[in-house]
Amino acid sequence: MRRSNSVSIVGAGSRYTPGILKMLVSEKERFPLHRLTLYDNEPERLEKVFQYGQILFKEYYPECEIIQTLDPEEAFTDIGFAFMQIRAGRLKMRESDEKIALKYHRIGQETCGAGGFAYGMRSIPAVVDIIKDIRKYAPEAWILNYSNPAAIVAEATKRIFKDDYRIINICDMPIAIMGFYAKALDKDVSELEPRYFGLNHFGWFTKILDKKTGYDYLPELQKIFKTPLAAVGEIHPLDQSWFDTFRFMSTMINDYEDYLPNTYLQYYLYPDHLLEGENPEYTRANEVMDGHEKLTFEMLDKVIENGHIKGTEYELKEGIKDGHAGYIVDLADSIAYNKNEIFLCMTENTGIISNLTEGMMVEVPCRVGSNGVEPLNVGKIPTFHKGLLENQYAYEKLTVDACLEGSYKYAWQALTLNRLVNDTQVAKKLLDEYIVANKGYWPELK
Ligand code: G6P
Ligand code: MN
Numbered sequence: 001m002r003r004s005n006s007v008s009i010v011g012a013g014s015r016y017t018p019g020i021l022k023m024l025v026s027e028k029e030r031f032p033l034h035r036l037t038l039y040d041n042e043p044e045r046l047e048k049v050f051q052y053g054q055i056l057f058k059e060y061y062p063e064c065e066i067i068q069t070l071d072p073e074e075a076f077t078d079i080g081f082a083f084m085q086i087r088a089g090r091l092k093m094r095e096s097d098e099k100i101a102l103k104y105h106r107i108g109q110e111t112c113g114a115g116g117f118a119y120g121m122r123s124i125p126a127v128v129d130i131i132k133d134i135r136k137y138a139p140e141a142w143i144l145n146y147s148n149p150a151a152i153v154a155e156a157t158k159r160i161f162k163d164d165y166r167i168i169n170i171c172d173m174p175i176a177i178m179g180f181y182a183k184a185l186d187k188d189v190s191e192l193e194p195r196y197f198g199l200n201h202f203g204w205f206t207k208i209l210d211k212k213t214g215y216d217y218l219p220e221l222q223k224i225f226k227t228p229l230a231a232v233g234e235i236h237p238l239d240q241s242w243f244d245t246f247r248f249m250s251t252m253i254n255d256y257e258d259y260l261p262n263t264y265l266q267y268y269l270y271p272d273h274l275l276e277g278e279n280p281e282y283t284r285a286n287e288v289m290d291g292h293e294k295l296t297f298e299m300l301d302k303v304i305e306n307g308h309i310k311g312t313e314y315e316l317k318e319g320i321k322d323g324h325a326g327y328i329v330d331l332a333d334s335i336a337y338n339k340n341e342i343f344l345c346m347t348e349n350t351g352i353i354s355n356l357t358e359g360m361m362v363e364v365p366c367r368v369g370s371n372g373v374e375p376l377n378v379g380k381i382p383t384f385h386k387g388l389l390e391n392q393y394a395y396e397k398l399t400v401d402a403c404l405e406g407s408y409k410y411a412w413q414a415l416t417l418n419r420l421v422n423d424t425q426v427a428k429k430l431l432d433e434y435i436v437a438n439k440g441y442w443p444e445l446k
Contacts, residue, residue: 006079010130012040012049013040017053020083020329021052022056038050038053040070073137075137085147093122094110104426109267112268113419114418118437121434131143146328151200153169170344173201177205185217185221193342193365194342195207197363199363205218205261206218226250229246229250249261267420337370343368344364346363348362355380360393361396364376364378395417395418402414415427
C-alpha cells in the first residue's frame with residue numbers, strides 16, 4: 001500500500017467535510033484511497049459526519065475504509081496526507097471576534113482586521129499542537145493546512161517547523177475567484193494558470209494564462225469585471241455576503257487598473273464602506289450558523305435517518321466540483337503523482353518578490369510535486385503594493401511574536417499596526433476585551 005492512499009481529515013466535524021467526502025468519491029479513480037480517517041475533538045459533530053460518511057462510502061466507495069477517531073495516534077499512524085481545517089473556538093468565537101470589533105467601529109472579519117488577530121491568537125497554539133501530534137506518528141506525512149487565518153498560521157508554522165517542507169499552507173479563495181474568471185471566459189478553471197503575488201487574503205492576480213497557449217486573459221477579464229456581475233447569484237449558490245463580495249469586485253477593478261484583486265482586499269481598501277454594511281447584532285458568524293452550517297447538519301441528519309443516499313434527493317450528481325474541496329484533492333494528487341501543477345501557496349520569500357522583506361510568508365504561484373513547493377519568480381512589485389504588504393506582514397509577524405512569546409506589548413503593537421484598527425487607544429481597548437473573551441484559548445500575555 002502506498003502511504004498516500006491513507007488520508008486523515010483533521011477537524012472532520014466541520015461543515016466542509018461532507019463536501020470533501022463527496023469530492024473524494026468523485027475523484028476516486030484519479031486519487032484512490034485505501035483508508036480515510038475522520039479526526040476531531042468534538043465527538044458529537046464527528047459522529048454525525050462519520051455516520052454520513054459511512055453511508056456515502058458504503059454506496060459509492062466501498063473500496064475505501066472510513067473510520068473516526070478522537071485519538072491522535074490512531075488518526076495519524078501511517079497516513080500519507082493530513083487535510084487540516086480546524087476552527088479554534090468554532091463559530092461562537094468567530095461571532096465574539098466580530099462583535100467586539102464592531103463595538104469600536106472596527107472590522108472583525110475572521111481573517112482581516114481585529115477579528116483575524118483574535119482568531120490568529122487562538123489558531124496558532126491549536127494548529128501547532130496538532131502538527132506536533134502528526135509529526136510524532138507520521139514524520140513524513142504531507143500536511144495540507146488551510147486553517148485560518150492562514151497567513152498568520154503559516155508564519156507560525158514556518159518558524160516552529162523549520163525546513164519541514166511537507167507542511168503546505170494553502171487557501172481556496174484564489175481558485176474560487178478563478179472559477180468566476182473561467183465562467184466568464186467560458187472555460188474550465190483547469191485550463192487557466194494564475195500569476196499572482198501577495199500575502200494570504202491580501203494579493204493580486206497579475207496574469208491569467210491559458211495553460212495551452214500562454215495567452216494572457218487578464219486585460220479581457222478586467223474589461224468584463226468592470227461591470228458588476230448581476231449573474232453572480234446564478235453562477236454559484238452564494239449567500240448574501242458572498243454575493244455582495246463578488247459584486248464589489250467591479251468597484252475595485254474600476255478603481256485599481258493594474259491587476260485583478262483578491263476579494264479580501266475590499267476590507268483593507270474600503271473599510272468605511274464595508275463597515276456601513278455591518279450589523280453589530282447579526283454578523284457573518286450568525287449568517288453561517290443559521291445558513292450553511294445549519295443546512296449541512298440538517299442534511300446529515302436526514303441522510304442518517306434515511307440510511308441511504310442513492311435514490312434520494314442527496315444522490316451524487318456526475319461532474320459537480322465542490323470548489324472548496326476540489327482544490328485540496330488536486331493538490332494532494334499533484335504531490336502524490338509528482339504532477340508539478342501550479343498552485344498558489346504560502347511560502348517563504350527567498351527573493352521571489354525581490355523588493356519585499358526576506359522570510360515573509362508570501363502567497364505566490366508554485367509548482368507542487370513530490371518534492372514540495374517550488375515557487376515561481378515574481379520580481380519587483382510597485383510601491384503601492386509593497387507599502388501595503390510590508391505593513392500587513394509586520395502586523396502578522398507581530399501577532400505571531402505576541403502569541404509565541406506571550407507578549408502584551410507585541411499584541412498591542414500588532415493591533416495598532418493593522419490597517420483596520422490603526423489607533424493605539426482603540427487597539428488597547430480591543431486587546432483587553434479580546435483577552436477576557438479568549439480565556440482558555442490564547443496564551444497568557446505579559
Ligand atoms: C473562503 C476563504 C476561507 C474562508 C471562507 C469563509 O473560502 O478562502 O479562508 O474561511 O471563505 O467563508 P464563510 O462562508 O465561512 O464566511
Ligand atoms: Mn482562505
